[in-house]
Amino acid sequence: MRPAMYPVPPPSIFAPLAKAREVEGVSVQGSEVKNHLHKTLELNGRWKFKPDPEEKGEERGWFYPEFSDTDWEEMEVPSNFVDRCELQNFYKPVWFRKRFGRLEGEVRVLFEGVDYLAEVWLNGEKLGEHEGYFCPFQFRLTGKLQEENVLVVKVQNPFDRGIRGRGVLLTFLSTKHYPKGVLNFHDCRPGDCLSPKLSQSLGTGGIYRPVRLLVSGRVHFDWVLITPVLEGKNARALVDVFLSNEASSPEEVELQLELEGVRKAWKVVAEPGCNRVRLEWPLENPKLWFPWDHLELGGPHLYTLRSRIVKDGECWDEREDRFGVREVRLGGELEKRGDRRVGPEAYHWFLNGRKIFIRGTNYLSTEWMSRVSRELYEKDAELIKRANMNMVRVHAHLEPPLLYDVFDERGIMVWQDFTLQWGYRADREFREKCKRMLAEMIYLYYNHPSVVLWCCHNEPLWIWFKMGNRRLDDELFQVATSIDPSRPVHKASGKGDSHIYLGWYGGLFTSVRKRRDPFPTEFGSQAIPLGFTRWVEDAWPPKVKRWRYHDAQLSILCTYLGSWRKYRTFEEFAKASQLYQAELLKYYIEQFRIKKYNPTGGCLSFWFVNWWPSIGWGVLDHERNPMLGYEALRQAYSPLLVCVDWEKSIFRRGEKVRLPVWVVNDWHREFGTCVVEWRLSRTRNRVIEGSRKWTFAEIHLPWINFPVLSMPTTVCPGEEKAEVLSEGSFELEVPADSVRKAGEISLSFGEPIDLRLELLLTRGEETLSSNRYHFLVR
DSSP states (O other): OOOOOOOOOTTBTTTTGGGOEEOOEEEEOOOOOOEEOOEEEEOOEEEEEEEOTTSOTTTTTTTSTTSOOTTOEEEEESOOGGGSGGGTTOOSOEEEEEEEEOOOSEEEEEESOEEEEEEEEETTEEEEEEEESSSOEEEEOTTOOOSEEEEEEEEEOOOOTTOOSSHHHHHHHOOBSSOOGGGTSOTTSTTTTSOHHHHTOSOOOEEOSOEEEEEEOSEEEEEEEEEEEEETTEEEEEEEEEEEEOSSSOEEEEEEEEETTEEEEEEEEEOBEEEEEEEEEEESSOOBBOOTTOTTTTOBOOEEEEEEEEETTEEEEEEEEEEOBOOEEEEOOBGGGTBOOBSTTTOEEEETTEEEOEEEEEEOOOSOGGGOOHHHHHHHHHHHHHTTOOEEEETTSOOOHHHHHHHHHHTOEEEEEOSOBSOBOOSHHHHHHHHHHHHHHHHHHTTOTTEEEEEOOBSOGGGTSSOSOHHHHHHHHHHHHHHOTTSOEESOBTSSSEEOOTTBSBSOGGGGGGOOOSOEEEOOOOBOOTTHHHHSTTOSSOOHHHHHHTTOOHHHHHHHHOOGGGOSSHHHHHHHHHHHHHHHHHHHHHHHHHTBTTTBOEEEESOSBOOSSSOBSOSBOTTOOBOHHHHHHHHHTOSEEEEEOOSOSEEOTTOOEEEEEEEEEOSSSOOEEEEEEEEEEEOOOEEEEOOSSOOOTTTTSOOOOOOOSSOOEEEEOOOSOOEEEEEEEEEEEEOSSEEEEEEEEEEOOSSOEEEEEEEEEEETTEEEEEEEEEEEEO
8 A cells, every 4th residue: 555656857856766775764762852953944035037038048157156137137936927027928938046145964955836947057057957837846955055155047938839720629639748737728728729829828937836945964854655544443654754865874863753742763774865764653543534524424634743853862854744544445336227336437435434425626726826825725615615515626737735735624625637638749758757747746745635536637639539649648547556556546537537518518408417427527617707897908898809818608608698799788698697607507416416326426517716817617706706606506515405306497388397306415414304395486587598599709719619409598596576376395304325305396387487496404493405496387
C-alpha cells in the first residue's frame, strides 16, 4: 500500500524521491530541542519586471547582478500577468529581479507556483529551468550567496500553436503542446472557441504563488507521504519520510515524530543525497474521515503529524503534515441484475466500508490563481455544503494546496482531474512530460483525505472518434495506479462515467428518464447572470461575437428559450435562462436519485461557479451571487428527498396521468414511519417556449447545434397564490440509505388548467422534506 516512486527531473521538489536510498531508523529516546536552526523568509512583495517582446533579455545581460534595472517597473509577487493591462495577452518572456541579503546555513529558494516556463539565475549564474504551473520547484543556494544577492527569473506563458481551426473544428483539430487543461483552452474561459488567439486571451502566466527562502541544517526534509491502512477497528499509518543530506559524508541525526501528543524518535544515518525512512504508527480505535454530510458515521476528522530533524539538541528542519484515516474503493452491487463488478466501471462509492451516494459538481475557483485565498475557498466550501453537495470534481486543472486543506477540514470529497482537456500531441516527449507531471500531482496531494480519485484526462478525443492520443492515457493510467494503490484511478472522463447534455446539445432534458448511467459527471445548461450587462458594455441587445467571447452559446439559448427578440428586456431573457437551468438541473438530479444504486452511484453537475464575467454553466456568477439553479441544486440534493417521477409536464385534456412519489434517504440512519402529504392546486404557471428551428446566429462560428424535433416547452413556477383542488397522503417506512416508492397520484382534467403539486414528508410534527412541481393541461 505504500506509494511507489516515479522519476521526476530537477528542479521539482519531488526529484530526489525516486533516487532515495532506503535507510533504517533505530528507535531511541528523543532528545530535547534547545534551539532552532531552520527558518523561512518570504521573498513576496514588489519585484522589478520588464517584458521581453524581442526575446533578447539574455543577449542584453538582464540576468547579471550589475545590470541596471532602475528604469524597470515593479509588480507584486505573487500575481498573474493578467493583473497588468500590457501583459494580458502577452506570450513572450517577462523578466523579474529581486534583491536580498546574505543568509547562513543550508539555503534553498522555493517557488510554489510559476506559470508556465521559468528560468532562474542567482548573481549571474544560471540555476536551472522548469516547465509546468502547479508543482513547486527549488534550487540550492548554499555556497552561492554574497552580501547582496540578485535573483532573476524569466517567466513565459507561451502561445500554444497546437491550437488551431475555428469553432468546433478548433476543439477537434487541436493537438495542444502544453498540458494546462482548461487554463489555456476551454469553452468556459475567455474567448471560448472563437480562434486560436482569442481562445488563449487573458492568460494565466506569472509568478502566481509565493517565493520563499528555506534555511535548514545539512540534513533537511524533502517530503513526507502518509498512507492510512484500516484493519478492523484499528489502523496503521505507514509513514515514508524523505530527507536529504547535503554533505559529502554520512550524517547521524535524530528523526522525531509527534502524533496526538505522543512523541517517538529514531536514530538515522543519512547518506549523502536523498534517504527514505519507512516507519509505522499504530492507531487504536482511530477517528475516521467521512464527508461532512455523514456525521452519523463520523465526520472529517484529521490527524497532524509533526516531524523534526534534530542534531545535538538543535532542530535542523521541521514540518507538519495532516492526514485522515479513510479507505476509498469503487464497487458494483447493482441490485436488480445481481451485478458484482468492481472498480471504476461500477461507480458505487465505499468510504471506510460504508456506501456513500455522491452529490456534487464540477469546480474551478478562478484561472488567475494568485487571487485565491483561504477566505475564498472557505466561502466556496460553505456554498457547496449549503447546496447539500459532498463532492467536487476539480475539472481538468489543479488548484493550489490551500483548497485541499480547506476541503479536508470541511469534509468535501474531491475527484481530481489531471490537467488534460481534449486533444494533445502524440509524441514520446510529450507523453514523458505528462507522466512526470502526473506523478508530481499525486505526490503533492497524496496526504489529503479529501482526494478520493485520480482521473488522467477529461474528454480525450479517442472516446468519440478513431483519433486522439490514447497511448498517452494508457501510459498515464499505468503510472497513476502504480504510484498510488490506495485510490481508484479513472483513465478518461466521459468514458465509463457519463457526460449528458440532453436539453442543451439537442433533445429534451426529460429524455434522461430513459437512461441508466452509473455515474454522470457532467450535465447542465447555460444561464445568464443578471449582472452581465453591468460587467460587459453594450451587452443588450446581444452582439453575437461579444457574447460568444464571454462563452454564451446564443443559438442554443434561443433554441430552448425562444428568440431573444421576443423578450422585452435583458432581465426577462436572463431570468428565463435561469428558470430553464433550474428546471433542467432539478429533473436530472431527481432522476439520478430515483435510480440510486440501480445503477447510479452519484452525480456531478456542470458546473458550480462561472469563474469570470461570463455566461456559462455555473449556478453562481463570478462574484458568487447565486442564480436560480443554485436553489434547484440545494433542493434536489437534499440528503432526504421526497420527489415525483414525471415524464412530461404538459397533459392533454382527459388524459389519465399517474405520478409515482419517491422518498430517497442518503443518510445512514432510518427515520421509521413517515407520511408523504400531497396537495394539488390551481395556479398560474410560467411557460418558456423554445423553437423547433435551427438558429443560425452563430453560423460564422461552426458549432454543433443538434436539431430539436419537438417544441422545447418548460413549465416553471409562476404566481404564488393557488386554489387547492385535491390532497391526500401516503404512509411508508424510511430505512437508512434507501429509495422507497411511497405511492402514486392519479390526475385527469377535462379542461385547460395550470397546476401546482406540493409534497411534504413528515414524521409526527417534524417536516423532513418538501418539494413542488408545475404542470399544464391543454
